Structures are given as C-alpha cells and as structure tokens.
Amino acid sequence: MRADKALLLAWGLILVAAVGWPFLLPGEYLWRDMALLHDPALTPGALGSGALPARNVPQDALLALAGGPWIARVLILGAAGCAAATAALWAASPWTAAGAMACAVANPFVIERLLQGQWSLAIAAWLLPVIAYCGLRGHERSAWLAMCVASITPTGAVFAVLTALFCARTRVGLAGLVLWLPWAIPGIMQAQTGSVTGSARTAVEAFSPHAEHLVGTAGALIGLGGIWNSQAVPDSRTAGFALAGLGVAALAVLGAFRLVRREAQRLGALALMGMGAALALWLCPGVAVWLVENVPGAGLVRDSQKLVMLAIPLYVAGLGALPRGFAPLALACTLLQNVDAPRALGVLAPTDTGVDRALVAEIDDRTALFVDRPYLVEVTAADGTRGVAIDPYSKVTAQLSSGQLSVDGDVVDQAAPAYLAALAAWDERDMAQLEKLGVGVVVLDGRIVASTPAPPPALPWAPMAGWLISPLLALVLRGAPRSACPLTPKKR
Incomplete structure (x- = not known):
C-alpha cells in the first residue's frame, strides 16, 4: 500500500x-x-x-x-x-x-x-x-x-x-x-x-x-x-x-x-x-x-x-x-x-516584457494615455515563437486602454469610448478635456510628452x-x- x-x-x-x-x-x-x-x-x-x-x-x-x-x-x-x-x-x-x-x-x-x-x-x-x-x-x-x-x-x-x-x-x-x-x-x-x-x-x-x-x-x-x-x-x-x-x-x-x-x-x-x-x-x-x-x-x-x-x-x-x-x-x-x-x-x-521601469516610476500612479501602443502588442516567446499579448503597461500603470480586439481581421470589441474621447482630446491638444477625463500623463514614443493636474484615480475597494x-x-x-x-x- x-x-x-x-x-x-x-x-x-x-x-x-x-x-x-x-x-x-x-x-x-x-x-x-x-x-x-x-x-x-x-x-x-x-x-x-x-x-x-x-x-x-x-x-x-x-x-x-x-x-x-x-x-x-x-x-x-x-x-x-x-x-x-x-x-x-x-x-x-x-x-x-x-x-x-x-x-x-x-x-x-x-x-x-x-x-x-x-x-x-x-x-x-x-x-x-x-x-x-x-x-x-x-x-x-x-x-x-x-x-x-x-x-x-x-x-x-x-x-x-x-x-x-x-x-x-x-x-x-x-x-x-x-x-x-x-x-x-x-x-x-x-x-x-x-x-x-x-x-x-x-x-x-x-x-x-x-x-x-x-x-x-x-x-x-x-x-x-x-x-x-x-x-x-x-x-x-x-x-x-x-x-x-x-x-x-x-x-x-x-x-x-x-x-x-x-x-x-x-x-x-x-x-x-x-x-x-x-x-x-x-x-x-x-x-x-x-x-x-x-x-x-x-x-x-x-x-x-x-x-x-x-x-x-x-x-x-x-x-x-x-x-x-x-x-x-x-x-x-x-x-x-x-x-x-x-x-x-x-x-x-x-521572457523580457520590455517594460521601462523608469517610465513607470515617472508616471507615478497617474492615469496614462499611451498614444502609440495598441491593446495587443507583438511579442516573442522564450522559445522564439512570435505572437501577440496584452500590453504589459496595462498591468503596471493605470493605463487608459482602448480594449479594441480583433480576431482574424474582424473587430470583436470596439475601442472604449473613454479612450476614443481622450485620443480625440489629445489630437486637439485640449489639455482641459484630458484632465476632465482623468488623464494625468500622455506617453508617446516611450516618454511622457504632456501632463495635466488630474490626480491619481480613486480605487473602489x-x-x-x-x-x-x-x-x-x-x-x-x-x-x-x-x-x-x-x-x-x-x-x-
């Protein structure tokens, strides 16, 4: 036994x-x-x-x-x-x-x-x-x-x-x-x-x-x-x-x-x-x-x-x-x-996630709008296989994500209205609107290019x-x- x-x-x-x-x-x-x-x-x-x-x-x-x-x-x-x-x-x-x-x-x-x-x-x-x-x-x-x-x-x-x-x-x-x-x-x-x-x-x-x-x-x-x-x-x-x-x-x-x-x-x-x-x-x-x-x-x-x-x-x-x-x-x-x-x-x-910890520290808990990062990013697995993954910055920052998801070219989930509104405000360089939307920083090309007085978001516990x-x-x-x-x- x-x-x-x-x-x-x-x-x-x-x-x-x-x-x-x-x-x-x-x-x-x-x-x-x-x-x-x-x-x-x-x-x-x-x-x-x-x-x-x-x-x-x-x-x-x-x-x-x-x-x-x-x-x-x-x-x-x-x-x-x-x-x-x-x-x-x-x-x-x-x-x-x-x-x-x-x-x-x-x-x-x-x-x-x-x-x-x-x-x-x-x-x-x-x-x-x-x-x-x-x-x-x-x-x-x-x-x-x-x-x-x-x-x-x-x-x-x-x-x-x-x-x-x-x-x-x-x-x-x-x-x-x-x-x-x-x-x-x-x-x-x-x-x-x-x-x-x-x-x-x-x-x-x-x-x-x-x-x-x-x-x-x-x-x-x-x-x-x-x-x-x-x-x-x-x-x-x-x-x-x-x-x-x-x-x-x-x-x-x-x-x-x-x-x-x-x-x-x-x-x-x-x-x-x-x-x-x-x-x-x-x-x-x-x-x-x-x-x-x-x-x-x-x-x-x-x-x-x-x-x-x-x-x-x-x-x-x-x-x-x-x-x-x-x-x-x-x-x-x-x-x-x-x-x-x-x-x-x-x-x-x-595997290497490619997250810039200095950038994360600079964002400092504020809501970030990443202008040039999609919801899904291209990655390479440890064994060399290429694929996609959810944007790692969405896990280490209060990122305002688009959430847009496509499967075989068909859009399954549309981009979130809040993200689209923030993107439109940035295109107009309307910082007041960005602050109203709660966006604290705007990130482009891996660096903060603009900021607003918007405080860090509240946490519903x-x-x-x-x-x-x-x-x-x-x-x-x-x-x-x-x-x-x-x-x-x-x-x-």
Whole structure:
C-alpha cells in the first residue's frame, strides 16, 4: 500500500511538472492573455471599475496586492497538485488512479487555455473536481476554499458555484454568489452606462469552437478541446491525436456507471448541462447572440467552449471508477490526446516584457494615455515563437486602454469610448478635456510628452474587500463529521 501511494505521489509530481514547468522558472510572463509582471499596479481596472469590462477581476487586484508573479505560480502549481490528489483519492484503485490523474491535470481544456494565456481559468478547471469531490463527501469548508481560489476569474466563479450547487449543499452554492461581487457589480454599472461596445454576433462567431482533425467540432468538444483559437492547440492534435479524446470520453462514461448512484447522477447532470450547452450554442449560435445581447453577464458564453469545463469532474471520477483491466487503455488515451503538451507549453516560459521601469516610476500612479501602443502588442516567446499579448503597461500603470480586439481581421470589441474621447482630446491638444477625463500623463514614443493636474484615480475597494474576506466564511461551514481532511476517502 505504501508503495502504491509513493508511486501515485511520484506520478502526480510528474504530471504537475509536465504542465506547470514554465511556472517553476524565475522571471516575468507575457503571452496572449497572460501578463504576469513584477510590481503590478493596483488600478481601477484591476478592481473592475476601469473603462473596460471586468474580465480580469479579481485576479489583477490579487496580483497587485501580492506584488508579482509568485502568487500565480503558487496557485497554478497548487491547483494542479490538488487536482492530481483528488483524482487519486476518488479512484477505485491505484491502477485507474493514473489515468484519472492525467485527465485531471493535463486534459485538453487545461492545455489549450494555458496556451491562450488564461492561467486563472486553468486553475478553475483544476479545482472543479476538488469542489465536486469535497461537496459530495461533505467537506464543505474545503469545497468553499477551492471555490474562493477558482473565483479569481469570473468564469471560474460562475462554474465553481454551479459545481457546488450540483455536488454540495445548497447553502454552499448560494454563498458562492458573494464571490461574484468583484466583477458583477462593475459589469452591471458598465451595462447601465453603455460603456461596453461591440457586436455580439461578431464576437460569438469569432469565439466559436473550432474543429479538430478527424473528430470535427463536436468530437473536439466531447474530448474537452475545441478552443476558438486554433493556434493555442498542441501540434499533435492537428495530426489526429484528438481521436484519443473520444476514447477518454467513452471510458469516462463507462466508468460513471460504476460510481455511487448519487455521485453519478449529480456529476452526470453537471456534465450534461455543460457539454449540452456547449454543443447547443455551437449548433445554434443565434441563441448565444441573443443571450449576450439580452442577459446581463451572458458575455461569458460568447466563448461557449468554456462550458465543457463542467464535464471535467465526471471525466475524472469516471476514469477512476473503471475496472482495473481498462486502466492501461485509459492512461494511454489521456496521455495521447496531448502527447506533446510539455513542449508546446514552452511559449509560456518567462521572457523580457520590455517594460521601462523608469517610465513607470515617472508616471507615478497617474492615469496614462499611451498614444502609440495598441491593446495587443507583438511579442516573442522564450522559445522564439512570435505572437501577440496584452500590453504589459496595462498591468503596471493605470493605463487608459482602448480594449479594441480583433480576431482574424474582424473587430470583436470596439475601442472604449473613454479612450476614443481622450485620443480625440489629445489630437486637439485640449489639455482641459484630458484632465476632465482623468488623464494625468500622455506617453508617446516611450516618454511622457504632456501632463495635466488630474490626480491619481480613486480605487473602489468595496467589492474586492468582500472577496478578500470570503475565505473566512469557511469558519462557519460545517465539515464532514467523519474527517476534517477533504482528501481522506471514506472506507469502502
């Protein structure tokens, strides 16, 4: 028994290292949606009240309060480790645990989202099985703490609550609505002021799931893949290895029939809701357009592939419940579906972000208008791959960003009205208007070319403060009477 535990521990460490190795390296990170810099600024945008939608709340505020990438490293490696441990303890035997652990840590959803730079969404994907397991086994405190960490991104917060509503007591899921405050309140205010602009139809089309070789779009989704950006996919999946994902799905469903009925029903319902919604919105994009246009907060589903994340707990539990004879096949399928993931993740390694710290110090917390910097800048990854990333200055200054986003030449998000107004004022050299808009400095060619008496922006702390103290709610939640440890399985 001790040998089995040691082997599973070693296997878990190998899986976490294979996926998270770039985050074991020192330095700053800049790739696509990821910008993890030293000494990020605590700005209105980081707290959700900037000119752009609050899509990076509360993660940006957490990074600013922590002072740099170290907190992201801890959360990424810790969440992946918790996913591996949960899969091992959920499994019926050490043999089936190996495949379940591989699915929990290195499934296509996690790999593709990491390659897109969405590290916080990967954390949420790792923690959904933890929330489900702890909820089903009655470990409410641990489920709540996992929900708090998963909620560093809005999508993670929503899916964590949904998982808790299916797998834990209702009060745990409803309490999770508190975790929505940092982005829900700014989102409602922005919707009322009309500060968010863009075509819902264009966005839904741009973020539609993409087909993968030999399996198509439906097969990609069933295999937990199919992200909209085909460049954020390991090369192996374009060579037909996505077929292994169908094997993983089939084996997971087979194993699910061996679960305790209560667990199978709840995990199955959660998976059907997520996978069914993802497939439905892909087949009927008009429904997604209507939701984005008419339902507050439904902008989360314009990237409908994210919904398959709700199936991960069932896949993990189902693979772990397989008969011992299926264990080699399950392990082979889970590894083959992302066989080159460790190499592909090399683009995430630390790199030079090009930030001029002297310029940042000179800006001194004032709102800056960068006249000649786009929302997305060209970057070169550590392995030499060229791509784009969010402007790193938006993380270290109170930058008035345009937010304009184009996908394959189609404008998905229009430039923010506040940015356009400030740019027009600068073209007219109307410094009074710039001051009225809150712009403190104007930056051109890497230096400050003008300034106004506008003070540094105020910081709206209330929603973020509620999120920061949310882990304390674990003190009032009652854990399972049999064990205070969430990762202690019940006796069989």
